[in-house]
Amino acid sequence: MELLPEEIERECLLRVSYKSHHNLRAVCRSWEAVVKSSRFYQDRKKFGMGEERICLIQALPQQHEYKQRSAPAYGVTIYDPLKSSWERLPNIPTGFPLFSNCVCVNQKLVVLGGWNPHTWEDSKAVFVYDFCSCTWKSGTDMPTLQSFCACSVSPQGLIYVAGGHDQNKNALRRAAAYNVEKDKWEVLPDMQSERDECHGAFLQGKFYVISGYETQSQGRFERSAQVFDPETRLWSTLENMFKFGGSAHACVAAFGNLYFFEKDGVMEYDCEGNEWRKVCSLPLDIKNVTRASVWRESVFLCGSANGSGDTVFYMFRPPSNGEVGSQNWIPVQRPQNYMGFVQSSASLEI
Structure with missing residues (x-):
């Protein structure tokens, strides 16, 4: 031959x-x-x-009526915007963790922390799905228990985590960075203050840990951010950075900017002035946005519909040349069995 x-x-x-x-x-x-x-x-x-895909950590359809009273089971949904196709990855053999973070690095989906789905205890576990071999494997455990922590990927492909809480619900200052290819963690200097239920984003080469709250002020979210500079390895506090109150989970770094999706509209952050400006309104059928991730020149949004618990999806295209209107929003249709709550999302190219 x-x-x-x-x-x-x-x-x-x-x-x-x-x-x-x-x-x-x-x-x-x-x-x-x-x-x-x-x-x-x-x-x-x-x-x-x-091949570009969006990965969603999504609640699976309830198989039996009695399960509606228990915690939902989660799995990985893969959405292909070009073909409008939906599918699910094989589940993690030990069960998918609750309240975990997911990020994508190269051709890998990394699932960090959360709660053990069987014991509901906080977990250090790291799971890595390799899209090239179509297999799950266990990564090196996180250095400390950090549920509900901030998480983001640096331009160099390192995964940064910070804050969250320990098994006793104490807010944490701890931070670490994970090299997926080497399967190795590096402990970073502690933040200047505790941050539970915070949100992470990389902006202008720095790791922002946005909002969150301290142990003694549980549920009262801070309006400041902790900012880590990988070059100096120092943390600083940026006061009055997040001026909306509540969780920052609907923040996303995209196209050199930081966006936040809230009930009053889409807000864009100005790093130089430490100010936010409204760029457009949300569609009428989104009650609130829960997760956002970048896909090409758009942002893929997960939210809840008005008057129901159904999950709705949109593609948002940031306005160009000041043009604002319906062209900024493209509704995403999804099959009936892909309407579960999305606890985390990320995009990757394979």
Whole structure:
């Protein structure tokens, strides 16, 4: 059998869907080496062959009526905006943690912390789903128990976590960074103040831990942010950064800006002036936005519908040249069995 020239063979492999990459690895050693290389996925992105997906940690449909009185079971939903297709990943063998964070690095989905779904105890566990091999594996445990912590990915691909609370519900100052490729944690200096139920975002190269509350003021959210500079390894406090009260979970860093979606509309943050400005209103059928993640030139939003517990989804396109209107919002249709509450979301390119 005549073999294809190496460059043509590689061009063919680059075009194969990620769902078949684990099969490509099994064909021969040379294909395995190609598909396992970081350059392979860099070239897929470079030549416009990458597949972009949105990952949602979403409540699964209740199978029995009696389960409505218990905590919902969660799984990973994968949404492809280009094909409007929905599917679910295989579940974590030990069960999916409650109230966990998820982030994406390279071709991996990382699920951090939360509660053990069987004991409801806080968990240090880290789970990594590799889209190239279509398998889950356990990562190195977090250095400390940190449920409801801030979490975000740096431009260098490190996962930063900070704050949250321990098993006794005490708010924490602790912070750490996780290198997914090396499966290694680095403990960072503590924040200047405790922050429980805080939200993380990278903005202008710095890690922002937004809002949250201290142990003694549980439920009374701070309006300041803790800001970590990876270069100096120092924390600073930015007063009056978050002026809305309540949780900052509907914040997202996108296109060099920070956006917050609240009942009064879409707010954009000005780092230089430490001010927010309204850029447009929310659609009428969103009661509140609970999660947001970037997809291409848009922001994918999860929220609740007015007058019901149903989850609704939208794509938001930030206004350009001051143009504001219905063109900024694209409703996302979802099948009936994909209407569960979304506890975390992230996007990736494979």
